Amino acid sequence: MFPFERYGKGIAKGMAVTFKHFGRKWITTQYPEQKLNMSRRIRGTDIIWVRETCIACQACARACPVGAIEMQVSRGEDKKLKVDFMSIDFSLCIFCGLCIEPCPPGNAIYMSHNYERTTYRCTDISAGHEDITPSDKRCNELIVVGDDLEMAEGKRKSAYGRPDEYEKLPRQTLLLEQIQYLDDMRKKWG
Amino acid sequence: MAFKTEHFMLNVGPQHPSTHGVFRMRFTLDGEVIVDLEPIFGYLHRGIEKLAEDRTYTQNIPFTDRLDYLASMTSNQAYCMAVEKLAGITVPERAEYIRVIMSELQRIASHLAGIGFFLQDLGAFMTPLLYMFREREKIVDLFDMVCGQRLNYNYLRFGGLSQDIPPEFIPALKKLVNALPGFIDEYDRLISENEVFLVRTKGVGILSREMAISSAAAGPVLRGSDVNWDIRKSNPYSVYDRFEFDIPVAKTGDSFDRYWVRLQEMRQSVRIIEQAIEQLPEGDVQAKVSRLLKPPAGDAYVSIEGPKGEIGFYLVSDGSVKPYRWRVRPPCFINLTTLRDIIIGWKVADAMVIFGSIDIVLGEVDR
Numbered sequence: 081m082f083p084f085e086r087y088g089k090g091i092a093k094g095m096a097v098t099f100k101h102f103g104r105k106w107i108t109t110q111y112p113e114q115k116l117n118m119s120r121r122i123r124g125t126d127i128i129w130v131r132e133t134c135i136a137c138q139a140c141a142r143a144c145p146v147g148a149i150e151m152q153v154s155r156g157e158d159k160k161l162k163v164d165f166m167s168i169d170f171s172l173c174i175f176c177g178l179c180i181e182p183c184p185p186g187n188a189i190y191m192s193h194n195y196e197r198t199t200y201r202c203t204d205i206s207a208g209h210e211d212i213t214p215s216d217k218r219c220n221e222l223i224v225v226g227d228d229l230e231m232a233e234g235k236r237k238s239a240y241g242r243p244d245e246y247e248k249l250p251r252q253t254l255l256l257e258q259i260q261y262l263d264d265m266r267k268k269w270g
Numbered sequence: 271m272a273f274k275t276e277h278f279m280l281n282v283g284p285q286h287p288s289t290h291g292v293f294r295m296r297f298t299l300d301g302e303v304i305v306d307l308e309p310i311f312g313y314l315h316r317g318i319e320k321l322a323e324d325r326t327y328t329q330n331i332p333f334t335d336r337l338d339y340l341a342s343m344t345s346n347q348a349y350c351m352a353v354e355k356l357a358g359i360t361v362p363e364r365a366e367y368i369r370v371i372m373s374e375l376q377r378i379a380s381h382l383a384g385i386g387f388f389l390q391d392l393g394a395f396m397t398p399l400l401y402m403f404r405e406r407e408k409i410v411d412l413f414d415m416v417c418g419q420r421l422n423y424n425y426l427r428f429g430g431l432s433q434d435i436p437p438e439f440i441p442a443l444k445k446l447v448n449a450l451p452g453f454i455d456e457y458d459r460l461i462s463e464n465e466v467f468l469v470r471t472k473g474v475g476i477l478s479r480e481m482a483i484s485s486a487a488a489g490p491v492l493r494g495s496d497v498n499w500d501i502r503k504s505n506p507y508s509v510y511d512r513f514e515f516d517i518p519v520a521k522t523g524d525s526f527d528r529y530w531v532r533l534q535e536m537r538q539s540v541r542i543i544e545q546a547i548e549q550l551p552e553g554d555v556q557a558k559v560s561r562l563l564k565p566p567a568g569d570a571y572v573s574i575e576g577p578k579g580e581i582g583f584y585l586v587s588d589g590s591v592k593p594y595r596w597r598v599r600p601p602c603f604i605n606l607t608t609l610r611d612i613i614i615g616w617k618v619a620d621a622m623v624i625f626g627s628i629d630i631v632l633g634e635v636d637r
């Protein structure tokens with residue numbers, strides 16, 4: 081039996097679709113030269129903890145499904161709870177965002193808006209740390225301890241579970257905004 | 271005179287581009303014809319059901335994301351509904367509508383990935399997959415907007431949602447819903463009549479109606495075999511009884527029919543989303559639920575129609591903060607049990623077509 085009973089009409093139809101797309105505008109982005117704005121609620125690669133506003137209730141540590149948050153608290157001289165030690169093990173963290181939600185003051189722990197943990201060269205990471213190898217430094221980068229977790233330059237808070245931050249962040253770029261080419265194609269090809 | 275030949279063992283996987291993860295198949299071949307198949311899985315076993323017994327109910331929501339990672343929203347929904355049944359929580363209307371929108375978007379996204387990988391298994395390397403992923407990307411962008419991640423959404427909570435949809439979500443969704451039927455037509459033109467595709471899928475890997483029912487298959491695999499069964503219609507949960515939609519059912523149960531059902535289901539999902547946007551009420555998205563949920567002792571089973579079939583959760587509570595038993599009914603795993611029966615008698619080259627048409631995700635098969 082000759083398999084192409086209809087002499088390749090369907091293939092021609094499919095190829096027509098392909099040709100319509102041929103020569104249209106690109107919709108892909110040339111990362112790292114061009115960057116998209118991420119969602120304003122992105123659960124980024126850091127967790128930002130603010131020592132000043134934290135009331136040391138440990139609700140975040142209890143909410144974590146993988147036990148990534150380690151927090152030690154003690155009563156100070158004025159009988160108020162204070163945090164002695166706080167660390168988040170980012171090799172355990174699954175970036176679920178559950179630690180953000182139960183925080184009673186609502187402004188002590190945030191996901192960050194940052195999503196890049198990469199550098200161009202392996203050696204860039206270990207710059208200024210002669211005593212450790214690049215892979216060691218990589219691990220160190222991921223485990224941010226105590227006060228390092230506070231807002232560093234260029235780290236923005238994400239609006240995940242924090243509606244107040246929402247307006248401060250740039251608008252998310254959607255691929256959906258680039259479907260102009262569909263109308264163009266329709267005009268061109270009918 | 272027939273030659274006396276020996277059977278030949280062929281191992282495929284666990285690392286194979288067409289096994290969608292880490293699935294292993296051991297074929298016994300007579301020449302080119304498959305006479306037996308031994309599916310071997312468990313390479314992605316993480317013991318999620320056991321891990322879940324050691325965590326509170328809320329802490330288990332992220333684990334449901336990691337079952338079927340191409341359809342996290344529906345897993346979230348099934349689990350949240352099971353806990354809500356266990357604890358007797360009612361969900362606000364607006365949250366129900368948003369859940370429906372999310373799970374229908376998820377259905378489209380999952381079917382797009384399913385069809386794309388199916389065509390990739392057929393040998394149409396990359397091009398159709400990228401067509402499908404172009405649209406999936408748009409949907410994933412919207413998920414990213416509401417919940418902050420492109421996979422593993424962790425968006426639903428008991429009694430509602432983790433946060434309301436942002437103001438720019440509905441305009442973007444409307445734009446997407448307007449554009450989607452055009453894209454689906456494009457796939458239809460690109461694929462459905464392609465002769466090579468038809469020759470390779472029509473009549474290949476027929477799952478008979480009886481076997482589909484007796485193996486408890488669900489989803490497009492079942493509906494491709496002429497069984498009109500969809501939980502959204504037969505046992506409406508959430509607010510599905512308020513929408514008009516059809517259940518596409520195909521007659522023969524071959525690989526093409528499973529593909530066809532998926533394609534038609536996407537159109538129906540678009541219809542549901544259109545109606546849901548129109549009816550979307552204002553109001554709260556989260557009922558009052560205590561943070562440390564302690565459901566009364568008892569058990570509950572809830573199953574919903576996920577993109578790949580009936581996804582269900584059976585929970586047993588002993589009245590403490592942790593579930594006593596946390597059991598998933600995994601649709602991919604149960605659909606996969608039909609594989610051996612429908613693959614025997616076909617050639618090696620057809621094996622990947624049949625396997626791809628079932629559309630499994632190993633995260634859920636192995637758990």
Ligand code: SF4
Nearest residue numbers: 144173174176177179
């Ligand atoms: S994001 Fe999730 S896993 Fe990471 S520290 Fe917070 S609760 Fe734990």
Ligand code: SF4
Nearest residue numbers: 134135137138140183
């Ligand atoms: S939940 Fe908030 S206030 Fe409580 S310990 Fe964590 S960061 Fe501090």
